[in-house]
Amino acid sequence: MVRRIIEEDAFLNPPLTVCGLDVSYYNQTAIGVAVLLTFPDLELIEQQIVYTKSTVPYIPTFLSFREYPVLSLAYNALSTKPDLCLVDAHGQAHPRKLGAASHFGVLRNVPTIGVAKSLLCGKIQHSSKPFETIVLNDEIIGVRIVSRIGCNPIYISIGHRISLETAVDITQKCLTKYRLPEPTRLAHRMATQARLKLKKEG
DNA sequence: GCGACAG
């Protein structure tokens, strides 16, 4: 599957709509969320939540086996498909260069960007470039971005059908006043909200 | 063999 990843822009650029994907858990229930926003205005136009039984454990480097199923169902639920997806996970910034964001992109054949909140592998290279890069095996596999002053950085990498440069550019255009870009931030917030609701209802 | 290790 690694060889099926397209590292070039193969989508409507700039996109008219972008999607944010994330998952939360409540006991054995996986809660998948897909939000659809306009671009570049970032206005919410649709949100979908799906629930499944969580059966696969979390094992580092195998996140997609745990989260892809419910994410795919949430994506299916969208009445309108986005031009690009931002996934709360790494893309190529993965030991085998096949993080969940890339996995999702290839399986669904949709353009994706990996937006992670911490580093899985690789080392940060402080270069002269505007961004610090994530390097693994002498190869740049992603970038670290200080998306909000005073907060921990976020990690951007190619998911599928997009270049790293464009991935960084669009992610930055999705940033407002928070650490996470709007698509991922809203999906994450909605997933948390749904989890707390399940908890309250018992 | 040991430590690191997205969510």
Place this chain on the structure above:
DNA sequence: ATCTTGTCGC
């Protein structure tokens, strides 16, 4: 990811 109160800082 989840649990969980206070606390520090903008």
